[in-house]
Amino acid sequence: MAQEISNGNHNSASKPPPTPSPLRFSKFFQSNMRILVTGGAGFIGSHLVDKLMENEKNEVIVVDNYFTGSKDNLRKWIGHPRFELIRHDVTEPLLIEVDQIYHLACPASPIFYKYNPVKTIKTNVIGTLNMLGLAKRVGARILLTSTSEVYGDPLVHPQDESYWGNVNPIGVRSCYDEGKRVAETLMFDYHRQHGIEIRIARIFNTYGPRMNIDDGRVVSNFIAQAIRGEPLTVQAPGTQTRSFCYVSDMVDGLIRLMEGENTGPINIGNPGEFTMLELAENVKELINPNVEITMVENTPDDPRQRKPDITKATELLGWEPKIKLRDGLPLMEDDFRLRLAVPRKN
Numbered sequence: 001m002a003q004e005i006s007n008g009n010h011n012s013a014s015k016p017p018p019t020p021s022p023l024r025f026s027k028f029f030q031s032n033m034r035i036l037v038t039g040g041a042g043f044i045g046s047h048l049v050d051k052l053m054e055n056e057k058n059e060v061i062v063v064d065n066y067f068t069g070s071k072d073n074l075r076k077w078i079g080h081p082r083f084e085l086i087r088h089d090v091t092e093p094l095l096i097e098v099d100q101i102y103h104l105a106c107p108a109s110p111i112f113y114k115y116n117p118v119k120t121i122k123t124n125v126i127g128t129l130n131m132l133g134l135a136k137r138v139g140a141r142i143l144l145t146s147t148s149e150v151y152g153d154p155l156v157h158p159q160d161e162s163y164w165g166n167v168n169p170i171g172v173r174s175c176y177d178e179g180k181r182v183a184e185t186l187m188f189d190y191h192r193q194h195g196i197e198i199r200i201a202r203i204f205n206t207y208g209p210r211m212n213i214d215d216g217r218v219v220s221n222f223i224a225q226a227i228r229g230e231p232l233t234v235q236a237p238g239t240q241t242r243s244f245c246y247v248s249d250m251v252d253g254l255i256r257l258m259e260g261e262n263t264g265p266i267n268i269g270n271p272g273e274f275t276m277l278e279l280a281e282n283v284k285e286l287i288n289p290n291v292e293i294t295m296v297e298n299t300p301d302d303p304r305q306r307k308p309d310i311t312k313a314t315e316l317l318g319w320e321p322k323i324k325l326r327d328g329l330p331l332m333e334d335d336f337r338l339r340l341a342v343p344r345k346n
């Protein structure tokens, strides 16, 4: 019967409907969801891949240029029949067929995004344009991982999604925060002009296993320092605040946003707020009570406070974080001790 159809012989009304080709039940004809994760070799991306791969209906394709990510984060999936890994820079166009795009590709640690600021803004602007072009061509739904940095040094506290932010357009962080603001604009313009299905997550500081040991972000710095017995470097004045979300909670929020009906932007983060001195004290108490806490110079335009209002995420996605900072830090410590080869002393 499949043969008849392929010969174009399907004009007889008396014939029963064709039975599906046996190929329909092979790998290529299943109603699988083919999902692209850009930046999937990075910290959040690799945890997202782990979760997506748990569903046997998902085929996952990762593209990454390995600037801050590593194949090692995806080691267990390499060779799996539902998984593909492509070395590719999102600033170049990509022609593949997918149903959903999680667009994460972008260096996230301030040290790395400031290292080559022109490349960072190209990644945010040209990279997002390329992924939107792909979404438009194949009709895929696309989720952008934007950031709490779009609120800049916020004058509203906590930050809800209606706040437009307080961002320096010419500062050293602008390649990232203004880059993400343009990426959000592009997402909405493609949505309004071309009807693309979009989702925007505004991610607040996220931590957990697989962060680069020398990533430069505060949680990974403090944990590595505590394990090595080095002083914890609090950047002055130490009263600046952040709200830290454990990575499994983050991945759960991103998947709910992708699968739900709301475009966003939606804040995804843990509202528990800590000063950097409090974070250092927690790390010291939990990991190494013998380390010192030292005050060092800060970098320009460091936001003084940050805490998400997650009313929208709770009401629209039924999402809220489950893991408290003091429970998440020891989970990250285990991973860091393994990679630094420093076992716990009993």
Ligand SMILES: NC(=O)c1ccc[n+]([C@@H]2O[C@H](COP(=O)([O-])OP(=O)(O)OC[C@H]3O[C@@H](n4cnc5c(N)ncnc54)[C@H](O)[C@@H]3O)[C@@H](O)[C@H]2O)c1
Residues within 6 Å of the ligand: 038, 039, 040, 041, 042, 043, 044, 045, 063, 064, 065, 066, 067, 068, 069, 070, 088, 089, 090, 091, 103, 104, 105, 106, 107, 108, 109, 123, 127, 145, 146, 147, 148, 202, 203, 204, 205, 206, 207
């Ligand atoms: N972790 C956080 O606290 C946080 C907070 C807000 C937003 N975000 C966003 O979440 C996403 C992931 O962050 P992360 O913490 O996992 O960072 P990460 O640096 O571990 O991961 C980013 C990944 O993107 C890849 N990449 C960078 N530029 C690329 C390019 N031009 N082409 C292809 N791949 C490229 C890197 O190699 C890396 O694998 C980023 O978009 C980031 O802006 C993260």
Ligand SMILES: O=c1ccn([C@@H]2O[C@H](COP(=O)(O)OP(=O)(O)O[C@H]3OC[C@@H](O)[C@H](O)[C@H]3O)[C@@H](O)[C@H]2O)c(=O)[nH]1
Residues within 6 Å of the ligand: 107, 108, 109, 110, 146, 147, 148, 149, 203, 204, 205, 216, 217, 218, 219, 221, 222, 233, 234, 235, 236, 240, 242, 276, 298, 299, 302, 303
């Ligand atoms: O060793 C350190 C590192 C950092 N810090 C402080 O810790 C705070 C947080 O700094 P991080 O570098 O971890 O992260 P930031 O909050 O500046 O940026 C972050 O927020 C939003 C995301 O989009 C970015 O991916 C992420 O890097 C800052 O106030 C910084 O001054 C220290 O006190 N000591």
